[in-house]
Amino acid sequence: MSRFTVHYRLTLFSGESPEERLDTICREQSAELPTDVIAQTGMQHITGRPDNIHQISEQVWSAQIHWPHELIGGEVSQLLNILFGNISMMPGNQITGVHWHTLPDGLLQGPNFGIPGIRDRFDIPKRALTCTALKPVGFSTGKLAKLCYQFARGGLDIIKDDHGLANQDSATFRDRVTACLRAVKKAAEETGSTSRYFPNITAEPQETLHRMEFAAQQGCQGVLVCPHITGLPLLQNLAEYKIPMMIHPAFSGQLVMNAEHGFTAPFLYGSLWRALGADFVIYPNAGGRFSFTEETCHALNSEARKTLDSDFAGSWPTPGGGMQTETIARWLQSYGNDTVFLAGGSLYQHPGGIELAAKEFCGIVNGAD
Amino acid sequence: MSRFTVHYRLTLFSGESPEERLDTICREQSAELPTDVIAQTGMQHITGRPDNIHQISEQVWSAQIHWPHELIGGEVSQLLNILFGNISMMPGNQITGVHWHTLPDGLLQGPNFGIPGIRDRFDIPKRALTCTALKPVGFSTGKLAKLCYQFARGGLDIIKDDHGLANQDSATFRDRVTACLRAVKKAAEETGSTSRYFPNITAEPQETLHRMEFAAQQGCQGVLVCPHITGLPLLQNLAEYKIPMMIHPAFSGQLVMNAEHGFTAPFLYGSLWRALGADFVIYPNAGGRFSFTEETCHALNSEARKTLDSDFAGSWPTPGGGMQTETIARWLQSYGNDTVFLAGGSLYQHPGGIELAAKEFCGIVNGAD
Numbered sequence: 001m002s003r004f005t006v007h008y009r010l011t012l013f014s015g016e017s018p019e020e021r022l023d024t025i026c027r028e029q030s031a032e033l034p035t036d037v038i039a040q041t042g043m044q045h046i047t048g049r050p051d052n053i054h055q056i057s058e059q060v061w062s063a064q065i066h067w068p069h070e071l072i073g074g075e076v077s078q079l080l081n082i083l084f085g086n087i088s089m090m091p092g093n094q095i096t097g098v099h100w101h102t103l104p105d106g107l108l109q110g111p112n113f114g115i116p117g118i119r120d121r122f123d124i125p126k127r128a129l130t131c132t133a134l135k136p137v138g139f140s141t142g143k144l145a146k147l148c149y150q151f152a153r154g155g156l157d158i159i160k161d162d163h164g165l166a167n168q169d170s171a172t173f174r175d176r177v178t179a180c181l182r183a184v185k186k187a188a189e190e191t192g193s194t195s196r197y198f199p200n201i202t203a204e205p206q207e208t209l210h211r212m213e214f215a216a217q218q219g220c221q222g223v224l225v226c227p228h229i230t231g232l233p234l235l236q237n238l239a240e241y242k243i244p245m246m247i248h249p250a251f252s253g254q255l256v257m258n259a260e261h262g263f264t265a266p267f268l269y270g271s272l273w274r275a276l277g278a279d280f281v282i283y284p285n286a287g288g289r290f291s292f293t294e295e296t297c298h299a300l301n302s303e304a305r306k307t308l309d310s311d312f313a314g315s316w317p318t319p320g321g322g323m324q325t326e327t328i329a330r331w332l333q334s335y336g337n338d339t340v341f342l343a344g345g346s347l348y349q350h351p352g353g354i355e356l357a358a359k360e361f362c363g364i365v366n367g368a369d
Numbered sequence: 370m371s372r373f374t375v376h377y378r379l380t381l382f383s384g385e386s387p388e389e390r391l392d393t394i395c396r397e398q399s400a401e402l403p404t405d406v407i408a409q410t411g412m413q414h415i416t417g418r419p420d421n422i423h424q425i426s427e428q429v430w431s432a433q434i435h436w437p438h439e440l441i442g443g444e445v446s447q448l449l450n451i452l453f454g455n456i457s458m459m460p461g462n463q464i465t466g467v468h469w470h471t472l473p474d475g476l477l478q479g480p481n482f483g484i485p486g487i488r489d490r491f492d493i494p495k496r497a498l499t500c501t502a503l504k505p506v507g508f509s510t511g512k513l514a515k516l517c518y519q520f521a522r523g524g525l526d527i528i529k530d531d532h533g534l535a536n537q538d539s540a541t542f543r544d545r546v547t548a549c550l551r552a553v554k555k556a557a558e559e560t561g562s563t564s565r566y567f568p569n570i571t572a573e574p575q576e577t578l579h580r581m582e583f584a585a586q587q588g589c590q591g592v593l594v595c596p597h598i599t600g601l602p603l604l605q606n607l608a609e610y611k612i613p614m615m616i617h618p619a620f621s622g623q624l625v626m627n628a629e630h631g632f633t634a635p636f637l638y639g640s641l642w643r644a645l646g647a648d649f650v651i652y653p654n655a656g657g658r659f660s661f662t663e664e665t666c667h668a669l670n671s672e673a674r675k676t677l678d679s680d681f682a683g684s685w686p687t688p689g690g691g692m693q694t695e696t697i698a699r700w701l702q703s704y705g706n707d708t709v710f711l712a713g714g715s716l717y718q719h720p721g722g723i724e725l726a727a728k729e730f731c732g733i734v735n736g737a738d
Contacts (some may be wrong), residue, residue, distance in 0.1 A: 032531055037717045038505065046507035071506060073537035077572050077598050081533060081619050088622030089653050091660055111581070136400030136407065137440060138415035163400055164450060168442035203446050204602035205574035226454070229446050231600020233573035239429030250450050253457030254623045254631045262623045284458050291460055348406045 001045060003066035005099040006083060010061045011092035011260040018061040020242055022050040028086045030071055038351065046070065061110035062096070069104050076107065076233045076276070084263070095263050100275050100310050111279045112314025113244050115305065115338050117313060118279060121221070121244070122157065122196070125331045128332055129340040130155070130362050131318065134180070135162035141171040143180035147354060151347075152187030154358020155366070158340065159184065160224045161200035163248045173199065173211055177218055196221035198246055203233050216241050222279070228252040232276060239277040246280035246318065247273050257291075265296050270303025274315040280340055281315045285331070288322020294334070305338055316340045325350075330367060341365055370414060372435035374468040375452060379430045380461035380629040383593045387430040391419040394462065397455045399440055431465070438473050445476065445645070462631050469644050469679050478680025480615050480648045484707050485675065486682060487648060490590070490613070491526065491565070496700055499524070499731050500687065500707040501716055502523050503549070504531035510540040514548035514722060520716075521556030521564035523727020524735070527649075527709065528553065529593045530569035532617045542568065542580055545580070546587055557677065565590035566617055574603050591648070597621040601645060607644040615649035615687065616642050634665050639672025643684040649709055654688035654700070663703070674707055682725075685709045694719075694730045701734060710734055 010021050023035070026048035031038050036095060038044055055061050072078050077149040087093045100108065110118070119125055132151050134144045144165070151159045159180070167173045180197040188194050197334040201211035201223045208230050215223050222244035227235050238245060249269065256265040263272070269283045281304050286294040305314040317335065320342030328341055343361055350357030379390050390403070395417035398405050407413055417434040424430050441447050456462045469477065480486070488494055502518050503513045513534070520528045528549070536542045549566040557563050570580035570592045577599050584592050591613035596604050597620040607614060616637065625634040632641070638652045650673050655663040666688060674683040686704065689711030697710055712730055720724030 027654055029632065030533065031507070032502075032533060032713070033505055033717055034714050037714060041505060041508070043505050043507050068507075070537060070539065071533070073535045074577075075535055077577075077595075078533070078535040080537075080598050081571070081595065084623075084725055085532065085619035088620050089618060089626070089660065090622070091626060133401075136402055136410060136412050136415060138400070138412050138437075139410070162593075164399065164401060164440070164447070166444055166447040166450075167446075168439060168447075171440065202450070203444055204605060206606060207576075208443075208579075217708075226446075226450065228599065229449050229454075229602065231574055231598065231603060233598065234600060236573060237575060249458060250454035251457050253459070254453075254627070255457070257460060257630055258623070258627050261626055283622060289515045291458065345403050345406060346399070348402055 002069040002104070004069060004102040004104075005064050005066050006095060007064050007097040008062065009056070009094040009096050010063060011094075012059045012061065013092070018053050018063060019280055021092070022053070022063055022065065024090075025087055026050060026065060028090070029082050030067070032086065043100060063347040072104060072107065074104065074107065076236055079103075079107065080232060092260050094261055097267055097271060098275070100312065108275045108276065109239065110275055110310070111277055111315055112239055112242050112266045114278045114313025114315055118244060118316065124157065126337060128337045128365050129157045129316070130365050131158040131160060131340050131342040132156050132358065133160050133162045133215040133342070133344045134165065135344070137162060137164040137168060138170050141175045141179050144171050144176060145183045148197060149183035149187050149356050150354035152184045153191055154355045155191070155193055155362040156195050156358050157224065158196050158198055158246070160198040160246060163202065163224060163226055163250050165201055166198050166203060174214060177215060177220065179217055180360055181220065197222045198222040202226040202248075205230055208234060209237060212238050212241050212243065216243050221248055224248055227276070235276040235278070244279040245277060246282060247278040248282050249284070265292060266299040266303040270300040270315070270317075270364065271293040274304055280318045282318045282320055282342060284321040284322060285319035287327070297335075301335055301339070314338065318342050321343065322346075323355070325364065328361060328364050371438040371473070372418065373471040373473075374433050374435050375440060375464060376433050376466040377431065378425070378463040378465050379432060380463075381428045381430065382461070383640050387422050387432060390461070391422070391432055391434065393459075394456055395419060395434060397459070398451050399436070399467050401455065405456065418607050441473060441476065443473070443476065445605055448472075448476065449601060456729060461629050463630055464636060466640060467638055467644070469681065477644045478608065479644055479679070480646055480684055481608055481611050482648045483682025483684055487613060493526065495706060497706045497734050498526045498685065500527040500529060500711040501727065502529050502711070502713045503534065504713070506531060506533040506537060507539050510544045510548050513540050513545060514552045517549040517566060518552035518556050519723035520727050521553045522560055523724045524560070524562055524731040525564050525727050527565050527567055527591065527615070529567040529615060532569050532571065532593060532595055532619050534569050535572060543583060546584060546589065549585055550589065567591040567593050569593040571595040571598055574599055577603060578606060581607050581610050581612065586611050591615055593617055595619040596645070604645040605648070613648040614646060615651060616647040617651050618653070624662065634661060635668040635672040637693045639669040639684070639686070643673055643681055647684045649685045649687045651687045651689055651711060653690040654692060656691060656696070666704075670704055670708070683707065687711050689713065691715075694726070694733065697733050
């Protein structure tokens with residue numbers, strides 16, 4: 001029987017053995033029955049098979065479990081359920097990795113474009129990319145489009161909606177897309193350099209697909225989506241439109257905020273999102289107003305880009321949250337060119353205005369090529 | 370400006386004041402800009418307004434924030450983003466409640482049926498309800514339908530799919546629904562008492578809607594869905610079919626496993642799910658193989674049923690996980706009649722077989738009427 005492999009970090013209760021915990025997980029995420037009943041049904045083969053059990057510290061162990069392909073039934077939703085369905089409600093279970101190449105062929109495709117595809121489409125062969133966000137929510141379409149125009153004149157590669165811009169009356173989705181696409185086009189005609197506007201398409205699932213369709217029809221070169229709000233499996237439906245997808249972590253932090261439970265940040269943002277089709281992976285950078293360490297960010301970047309153990313194209317790490325012109329050179333040196341640097345609030349604070357702020361920010365990133 | 374109210378429990382960093390934390394949340398979940406920039410844009414009115422700030426212990430405070438309706442733009446997806454988008458990535462933020470009646474009219478409807486509507490449809494005016502799950506995944510359609518028949522003969526009110534039954538080759542969704550509906554019908558003809566089969570419709574969002582449609586066409590009296598896999602906003606689309614919805618907590622535990630972060634369990638399962646349309650709220654009962662205390666379960670039950678501060682019908686608390694015939698009388702006394710008692714594995718372990726196990730379980734619950 002074909003199986004796929006998941007890695008775990010287990011924090012045991014006092015008196016619990018790693019074998020007991022693994023037995024619980026192997027049953028809970030498959031047959032969901034007591035051992036004796038599983039034996040009576042003759043369905044032992046449907047449960048997980050643990051191995052590679054190693055002690056890390058007194059109560060902490062690592063292990064892997066091999067799960068039957070049969071459990072998945074060809075559906076990403078069911079893969080998520082096997083990964084972290086019932087065990088999400090049991091303490092001390094953390095997922096650290098999946099061997100994607102052990103999954104059934106064709107279940108996951110990874111990014112449509114990823115690092116090489118975006119470099120090709122954007123005609124940016126080597127340097128890092130720059131990105132900002134339009135805000136605040138509540139601004140009119142006209143004001144947001146004006147900001148978009150100024151950022152585009154300043155030379156940013158990607159201008160995305162803030163993830164809080166949805167379909168509010170102040171700037172409805174369709175009006176905003178039309179106006180912002182016009183703004184980046186006008187700026188490009190004036191400066192000769194291209195910015196790409198990525199609208200936020202996050203809504204309930206069907207409406208998210210409608211917004212993706214509209215964005216595609218209008219010629220958007222990418223979109224922003226928050227899959228922990230829309231539902232992670234929707235990423236597969238969205239990927240069918242073949243438009244670059246920038247993925248935002250809103251409503252996801254609870255999966256990575258507990259060192260003993262959930263997913264590691266490198267696994268969730270660098271590995272799982274990539275497998276589900278993220279061309280760009282936005283995450284809260286170290287040193288900003290969020291809580292990741294620089295070590296975590298490096299591990300996340302490595303997962304997003306690594307070519308071992310995966311046929312997927314690499315995803316673009318897109319650190320944001322407190323990124324500033326004053327510190328960008330240091331982050332560029334630390335993270336390297338296969339990175340999108342996302343600066344928001346700091347560009348809005350520049351006394352010389354938006355266009356100059358963008359120019360200075362891009363000057364540092366582009367000049368390092 | 371109309372505003373809606375959210376309650377928080379904040380665990381502060383050393384040296385942080387509650388006002389600082391609240392200012393961060395009020396900006397982060399709205400304009401997402403520094404204070405000086407918000408002032409320049411003239412958009413102060415778009416941020417949250419805190420009040421009712423009370424100290425609970427040295428580092429822990431409670432407070433509420435009033436958020437402008439304008440931020441929501443009429444979309445549940447955006448409501449979730451305001452509740453716990455970016456602050457999900459910042460430690461020490463827990464949501465304890467929402468004043469649903471302060472939301473814009475018509476945004477959320479609560480359960481289509483809930484406690485009174487289900488009592489009416491099922492013609493069970495007073496007693497508690499009984500429920501079990503078909504499993505294990507990997508069983509053929511024929512074997513699952515046979516189990517369904519035996520449980521139905523035993524008199525269970527609701528026989529649901531295990532949430533791991535999706536569309537696996539061993540028992541595809543449509544075959545399973547057809548066969549299990551036939552099974553409960555046959556049993557009803559023989560015994561004169563009615564069981565209702567609830568198929569698991571969880572899949573990617575569009576397929577979930579297709580499965581809901583099929584279940585409705587075939588005459589199912591309810592469905593099971595895991596909204597933390599499909600995406601929470603899908604519950605609104607599903608509610609349009611006017612079929613009772615039993616909601617399963619797979620992939621949700623990370624929201625409630627941290628006492629300083631996320632949502633309280635009573636808020637998530639008892640309040641938010643109810644607001645989003647859950648007729649039945651499955652949760653891991655105290656004393657089983659999961660980790661809730663009995664106190665938490667009581668608080669959750671109260672949230673699901675309470676009539677104060679809400680026009681929503683009450684949802685049925687549906688405790689499961691380790692529920693046994695030996696202990697059911699005690700739980701019935703503790704939780705009362707407006708409860709669905711979900712027994713799984715223990716019924717499969719009965720030496721006298723499924724039908725007898727179900728009869729004994731139902732005998733205790735129904736006999737307490």
